[in-house]
Amino acid sequence: QVQLVESGGGLVQPGGSLRLSCAASSLLSDYRAIAWFRQAAGKEREAISCISNTDDGTYYAASVVGRFTISRGNADNTIDLQMDSLKSEDTAVYHCAIDTRRRPSSGTFPCRDARYDAWGQGTQVTVAS
Secondary structure, three states: OOOEEEEEEEEEEOOOOOOEEEOOOOOOHHHHEEEEEEEEOOOOOOEEEEEEEOOEEEOOOOOOOOOEEEOOOOOEEEEEEEEEOOOOOOEEEEEEEEEEEOOOOOOOHHHHHHHOEEEEOOOEEEOOO
């Protein structure tokens, strides 16, 4: 089973930026899609962004569109989440996740259709002054 480890969380003031990274124990290109989720205290888990490994199609939740950017990291086994213009309501534990089904050899696969079955432990992001 692929292992995922998130990093980059921390305390930042409102309006600031953070860059999260997710490192996998195997090549991310083997799988269908990768996503970032978050869960704030007392709230349900929220899917905030994902990227498909078939066509690099992306998705952003309305709460983060225009502020967050998902991208492939410098290594073949990493995926990043650039978070700008952070707000207090962005405070949460952020998890990356993978749909571990093999990437199809042809056609496209929307990352919103993925079944995410491998998860990292998460990294805390706190936005406060």
